[in-house]
Amino acid sequence: MSKKVAFWIFLVGTVSSAILFLGLTWDTHRQIEALSHVDKLSNNVVEGKRTFEKYNCNDCHTILGFGAYYAPDLTKVVQRIGADGIRFRIKDPEKALASSWRKMPNLKVSDAETDNLIAFFTWVGNIENGDWPPQDSKKRLSRSEERMVAGVGVSPGAAVFQSRGCMNCHALHGTGGTFGPALDAIGRKLSLEQIEHYIKNPKAVNPKAMMPPQTALSEKEIEEVAGFLANLK
Numbered sequence: 001m002s003k004k005v006a007f008w009i010f011l012v013g014t015v016s017s018a019i020l021f022l023g024l025t026w027d028t029h030r031q032i033e034a035l036s037h038v039d040k041l042s043n044n045v046v047e048g049k050r051t052f053e054k055y056n057c058n059d060c061h062t063i064l065g066f067g068a069y070y071a072p073d074l075t076k077v078v079q080r081i082g083a084d085g086i087r088f089r090i091k092d093p094e095k096a097l098a099s100s101w102r103k104m105p106n107l108k109v110s111d112a113e114t115d116n117l118i119a120f121f122t123w124v125g126n127i128e129n130g131d132w133p134p135q136d137s138k139k140r141l142s143r144s145e146e147r148m149v150a151g152v153g154v155s156p157g158a159a160v161f162q163s164r165g166c167m168n169c170h171a172l173h174g175t176g177g178t179f180g181p182a183l184d185a186i187g188r189k190l191s192l193e194q195i196e197h198y199i200k201n202p203k204a205v206n207p208k209a210m211m212p213p214q215t216a217l218s219e220k221e222i223e224e225v226a227g228f229l230a231n232l233k
Contacts, residue, residue: 035128048120051113076125076136082212157228160221192230
């Protein structure tokens with residue numbers, strides 16, 4: 001290859017890459033208001049962001065891909081554990097995370113600050129970011145779940161229960177969270193249909209329920225995990 005040919009390859013490649021990069025950047029900025037729902041940026045959301053920064057939550061958590069990896073990602077935390085679950089963890093982290101090796105300090109966050117944080121997390125969770133992060137994806141079964149079912153031999157419902165974060169709040173055989181009740185013998189109390197209904201709309205079954213509707217689960221996932229829990233007797 002001559003120097004002239006190499007020069008033209010370099011020049012064309014550099015210019016075309018720059019044009020593509022600038023075009024994609026422009027397109028992203030063009031859509032950002034709609035994708036991030038700027039119209040829903042309330043004062044509570046803004047104050048929640050300030051509270052998030054005040055307590056340096058990024059030192060332990062990631063959100064929208066930024067932060068540390070010690071504690072769980074917070075991008076879809078409202079959809080995952082609900083507003084009551086967030087309040088419980090902030091107000092009493094020692095109890096909420098008693099069974100976890102990852103510990104969270106009690107930062108004495110006020111009720112108003114907690115409400116603002118929830119508003120901020122709710123807004124972030126509704127940003128249209130391509131169904132990310134993967135652990136909170138709305139897709140039916142992740143590759144890790146499929147490998148769990150095929151390689152380890154667990155049931156699809158058990159795989160959903162473990163990989164979808166149910167054990168963040170519930171325990172089985174002494175392992176898991178303490179925010180929700182242990183589910184070792186849930187099949188003695190509720191039928192498969194009742195468990196399905198509870199997963200979809202907990203407060204319709206128990207008005208005092210602190211568990212959020214599991215809208216991130218597909219119908220098939222709900223059927224599978226309900227079948228798994230109904231057999232725990």
